[in-house]
Amino acid sequence: MVTGGAASELIASAERKAALARARSTHEITSAERHELLAGQARTEALENMHLRIAAVHRATAACHLTAARLQDDYVNRLTGWARQRGTPKPLFMSGVAAACGTGSASVTLIGASLDQLAMAASDEPSRAAQELEFQLGEGPSRDATRQARPVAAAGAALRERWPGYGPALAGLGVDAVAAVPLSLSGRCVGALAVFDPVQGVADSDTFGEVAEALTRSMILSPDGDPGLYGAIDAHAQVHQAAGMVSEQLGCPVTDALELIKARAYAESASAHAVAERILRGELRLG
Amino acid sequence: MTSMFPPPQRLAEAFVDLAASPVTEASDPTGLLACLALHGSELLGDCAAVVLYAPDKSASVEVAGVGEGLMCLAHDAVGWGEGPGQEACGGRPVADTALDGDRARSDWPRFAARALELGYGRTAALPLRVGQESSGALVLLGPGSTPLPAQLLALGQSLADAAGWTLERDRQLCETRALADQLEQALVSRVVIEQAKGTLAARHSISVDEAFRVLRAYARSHRRRLPDVAREVVDRTLDLPAG
Missing domain, CATH: 1.10.10.10 (Winged helix-like DNA-binding domain superfamily/Winged helix DNA-binding domain)
Structure with missing residues (x-):
C-alpha cells in the first residue's frame, strides 16, 4: 500500500520536472528568436544561413522540451486522480508515454553496449509480455533499434521474417505490429522506445521520435532526470539473483545460467521472473 | 586599413568551418579556437585576432592567435589580468578603443604599452558566448589610428557566435556521454x-x-x-x- 506521502512526493517531483522542461523550452525559443533576428539582419547569405540553421536546432529542442513537459503534466494528472481514488493501481509514467505515442502499449528498454537488456518499463500487460519475449529470445525491435541506432518497424508476415523466434511469439500474444525508435542523444544510444499495435501511421510520424527524444532528454540522460521512470523500471533483479544461484549450483558461468533460466521460461511460456522466484525459493533446480 | 567586406565565398567557408560541422564527436576546443583566430585575422581587414577561452571560472585560460608577439601579449595579458579580452570575457563587448588614449592607459597600462610597441593602434573585444554563459573573447587589434568599423566588429561577433555554438554543442555532447x-x-x-x-x-x-x-x-x-x-x-x- 502506497502512502499519501508517496503520491504527493511523486506529484511534486513530476511538477518540478514539468516546470524545468518548460523553462528550458522557453530558453530555447528565446535563443531561436535571437538567431532569427540575426538572420534577418545578416549582410551575407552565409551568415543568414548559419543563423537560420542554429535557430532551427533551437526550435526543435524547444519542441522536445515541451513534449517532455507534457509527459510530466500527464503523469501529474494521473497521480492526482489516483490520490483521490485510493485502492486503484498506482498510475504508470509509461501509460502517459504510450498515450503520447497514440497507443496503449509502449515500452522503454535500456540496453547496454553488449546489447543485453539491462532494465525495462512497460505501460501495460501486452507491452510487458513483448518485452519479456525480447529478453528471453535475445532478438526483437528494441534490440535492433538500439544496435542500428535507427527506427525499426514491422507488421504481419514481416514480423516473422525479421525475427524467426520473436515474430511468431509476438503474434501469439495477439500483437500484429511493432515499431521502435532509439533512445539516443549526442550520438549515444542507451535503448529504445517501442510501441505495439500502434494506430496506423504512428510508426512513421514525427511524434514517436519526438517522444523518444523528450524521454531521453528529460528523464534518461538528464542531470535532473529519473532513469528509473519513477520507480517503474525493472532491472530483472530476481532473475539475476537466480542466475547467480544456478551458476553456483551447476558450476557454470553466470551467463550460461541466465540462458538456462530464459530457455526454461520460454519453454514453459512463463516469465523469467516467475522461473527465478521458484529457483530462489528452492522449488526448482535447473541442469 | 581596408574596410572592404570579405567576399561571400570566404565568409561561407569560415562559417562552415566554425559552426556547420555535424557534432558527433567532441571536437578539440584548441583546434576550434585556432580556427576562429585564423578566420578572424584573415577576414577582418588588417586586424589581428586573438581568442581567449576560459570555460569554467577556476580553470586556466586557453589562448589562440597568429604570430609570436601577439601570442606572447595575449598570454601576458592573462597573467596580468588586464586587457580588453578579460573585460569581454564578462559578457559585454569592449567597443573600439584607441590604445594611446586615456581609457587604455588607465585600465590596461601594460597591455596598451605592449600592443603599441607591436604596432597596433586600436582594439576591441567581443564576448565568446557558449550557451547562456560568456566563456571567452575574441580580441581584435587594428594598426594605425583609424577606428575599427562597426561593420567589422559585427562580423567578428558573428564569427565568435559561430564558434560559441560549436563549443556549446561539444559541451552538451560531453555531458550527455558522461551521463550515458x-x-x-x-x-x-x-x-x-x-x-x-x-x-x-x-x-x-x-x-x-x-x-x-x-x-x-x-x-x-x-x-x-x-x-x-x-x-x-x-x-x-x-x-x-x-x-
Whole structure:
C-alpha cells in the first residue's frame, strides 16, 4: 500500500520536472528568436544561413522540451486522480508515454553496449509480455533499434521474417505490429522506445521520435532526470539473483545460467521472473 | 586599413568551418579556437585576432592567435589580468578603443604599452558566448589610428557566435556521454551485484538478503567497491565466508 506521502512526493517531483522542461523550452525559443533576428539582419547569405540553421536546432529542442513537459503534466494528472481514488493501481509514467505515442502499449528498454537488456518499463500487460519475449529470445525491435541506432518497424508476415523466434511469439500474444525508435542523444544510444499495435501511421510520424527524444532528454540522460521512470523500471533483479544461484549450483558461468533460466521460461511460456522466484525459493533446480 | 567586406565565398567557408560541422564527436576546443583566430585575422581587414577561452571560472585560460608577439601579449595579458579580452570575457563587448588614449592607459597600462610597441593602434573585444554563459573573447587589434568599423566588429561577433555554438554543442555532447556512461555503469553494476547475491546465497545456503550483507560488509572492511567485489564472487576468484 502506497502512502499519501508517496503520491504527493511523486506529484511534486513530476511538477518540478514539468516546470524545468518548460523553462528550458522557453530558453530555447528565446535563443531561436535571437538567431532569427540575426538572420534577418545578416549582410551575407552565409551568415543568414548559419543563423537560420542554429535557430532551427533551437526550435526543435524547444519542441522536445515541451513534449517532455507534457509527459510530466500527464503523469501529474494521473497521480492526482489516483490520490483521490485510493485502492486503484498506482498510475504508470509509461501509460502517459504510450498515450503520447497514440497507443496503449509502449515500452522503454535500456540496453547496454553488449546489447543485453539491462532494465525495462512497460505501460501495460501486452507491452510487458513483448518485452519479456525480447529478453528471453535475445532478438526483437528494441534490440535492433538500439544496435542500428535507427527506427525499426514491422507488421504481419514481416514480423516473422525479421525475427524467426520473436515474430511468431509476438503474434501469439495477439500483437500484429511493432515499431521502435532509439533512445539516443549526442550520438549515444542507451535503448529504445517501442510501441505495439500502434494506430496506423504512428510508426512513421514525427511524434514517436519526438517522444523518444523528450524521454531521453528529460528523464534518461538528464542531470535532473529519473532513469528509473519513477520507480517503474525493472532491472530483472530476481532473475539475476537466480542466475547467480544456478551458476553456483551447476558450476557454470553466470551467463550460461541466465540462458538456462530464459530457455526454461520460454519453454514453459512463463516469465523469467516467475522461473527465478521458484529457483530462489528452492522449488526448482535447473541442469 | 581596408574596410572592404570579405567576399561571400570566404565568409561561407569560415562559417562552415566554425559552426556547420555535424557534432558527433567532441571536437578539440584548441583546434576550434585556432580556427576562429585564423578566420578572424584573415577576414577582418588588417586586424589581428586573438581568442581567449576560459570555460569554467577556476580553470586556466586557453589562448589562440597568429604570430609570436601577439601570442606572447595575449598570454601576458592573462597573467596580468588586464586587457580588453578579460573585460569581454564578462559578457559585454569592449567597443573600439584607441590604445594611446586615456581609457587604455588607465585600465590596461601594460597591455596598451605592449600592443603599441607591436604596432597596433586600436582594439576591441567581443564576448565568446557558449550557451547562456560568456566563456571567452575574441580580441581584435587594428594598426594605425583609424577606428575599427562597426561593420567589422559585427562580423567578428558573428564569427565568435559561430564558434560559441560549436563549443556549446561539444559541451552538451560531453555531458550527455558522461551521463550515458554513468547510467550503463550503474545498471551493469546492479546486475553483477544481484548475481553475486545469488551465488553467495547458494554457496552458503543463506538468504539473498544475508548474502548482500556479507558482500557489503566485505567491501566496506576491505575498502573496495561493491561491484568489483561482486564481480569476483561471480567469477569465483573471491570466496567470501558466510560471515
